[in-house]
Amino acid sequence: MSLPSNHTALVVVERGKVAIKQQALPECADDEVLVKVKAVAINPTDWKHIDWVLQPGQSVGCDFSGTICAMGKNAKNKGFSIGDPVAGITPGPAIKPNNGAFQEYVAAHTDNIWKKPDILPYESAAHMGGVSLSAAAFIIIWSGASGVGMAAIKIASLAGMRVITTAAEQNKALLQKLGAEAVIDYKDPEAVQKVKQWANNAGCGAIKLAFDCISEHDSTQKCCDIVGQGGKVIRLDTMTPSPNLDAKGAEVEQILLYTALDPKNVDHKALAEWNRMMPSLIESKKLTKDDVPLKLFHGFEELPEAIDYMRKGKAHGEKVVVVLQKN
Numbered sequence: 001m002s003l004p005s006n007h008t009a010l011v012v013v014e015r016g017k018v019a020i021k022q023q024a025l026p027e028c029a030d031d032e033v034l035v036k037v038k039a040v041a042i043n044p045t046d047w048k049h050i051d052w053v054l055q056p057g058q059s060v061g062c063d064f065s066g067t068i069c070a071m072g073k074n075a076k077n078k079g080f081s082i083g084d085p086v087a088g089i090t091p092g093p094a095i096k097p098n099n100g101a102f103q104e105y106v107a108a109h110t111d112n113i114w115k116k117p118d119i120l121p122y123e124s125a126a127h128m129g130g131v132s133l134s135a136a137a138f139i140i141i142w143s144g145a146s147g148v149g150m151a152a153i154k155i156a157s158l159a160g161m162r163v164i165t166t167a168a169e170q171n172k173a174l175l176q177k178l179g180a181e182a183v184i185d186y187k188d189p190e191a192v193q194k195v196k197q198w199a200n201n202a203g204c205g206a207i208k209l210a211f212d213c214i215s216e217h218d219s220t221q222k223c224c225d226i227v228g229q230g231g232k233v234i235r236l237d238t239m240t241p242s243p244n245l246d247a248k249g250a251e252v253e254q255i256l257l258y259t260a261l262d263p264k265n266v267d268h269k270a271l272a273e274w275n276r277m278m279p280s281l282i283e284s285k286k287l288t289k290d291d292v293p294l295k296l297f298h299g300f301e302e303l304p305e306a307i308d309y310m311r312k313g314k315a316h317g318e319k320v321v322v323v324l325q326k327n
């Protein structure tokens, strides 16, 4: 198939402004395929890049579906052929200025695409497995040994996400049992780098979703350093603001469980749904009493001691529970 030298692309003309232009096709590297684009999906990261990041001349967009029209020399051994219907994500102009998805031809690494089954329309394929889904498929749960962190690891892995977490070495086996694929010591000065390296080796490229389950000290900063531009950090708003936070272009959302408890709030419905699911998750043994170790205290008189146990940061990889009445 002969390819044109120029094609149509959506291009940034000045900060915040785009135009349809003719420009050179992106180069197809050895590990890449060139895709004739059929459909693209839009993500918030697209407008954020246009408004805040991209320079004039750079093209835009991440999610696409289409058919393979050319292949790099290493791509041939990856199970793809010319003419295959595929969908995927391009990191876009971050790496190649003329390789956004919103254009006639896009180059994509074979690890970043998947073969589209015939029953799936191109329109659906463009967003499935795109930025929204794939970012959610990998998650860094910072502080996995916290009470919230352990629950998050379990739920995220039940939901099919691939989880990397941070915790002290002594909690590693517990967190792996809960579903974490990798556990990095958060005290390691190279922790951020090691998380990124894991993501790269796991074939995700970059993790774009972080759940900061401690939200203290520099944890939110480290999460932002990991997800970077276009990523999202969910932070537990704990009355400990992070005034000097450099979000590195990531969206930082603060959540508070208490808002979900109020039926007036939008997140209440999700919490209610979750509660309805709980019994069946337990009956089917997807959630078990053995998932999280308990640190037990007994009686009202031990309540202050139990509270102090947490206050002093003595809880590690366990939930503190006070038994007030014996069965």
Ligand SMILES: NC(=O)c1ccc[n+]([C@@H]2O[C@H](COP(=O)([O-])OP(=O)(O)OC[C@H]3O[C@@H](n4cnc5c(N)ncnc54)[C@H](OP(=O)(O)O)[C@@H]3O)[C@@H](O)[C@H]2O)c1
Residues within 6 Å of the ligand: 142, 143, 144, 145, 146, 147, 148, 149, 166, 167, 168, 169, 171, 186, 213, 214, 215, 216, 217, 218, 219, 235, 236, 237, 238, 255, 256, 257, 258, 310, 315, 316, 317, 318
């Ligand atoms: N927004 C909300 O709705 C909401 C709800 C619940 C909790 N919270 C907040 O979320 C935070 C966690 O609560 P929790 O009950 O889950 O805590 P927790 O069980 O008391 O957390 C203890 C764990 O924190 C880890 N840790 C301590 N310092 C850390 C750091 N600098 N980086 C990473 N991990 C660190 C330790 O891990 P190692 O053992 O591995 O050292 C320890 O096991 C608290 O600040 C709490 O106030 C907010």
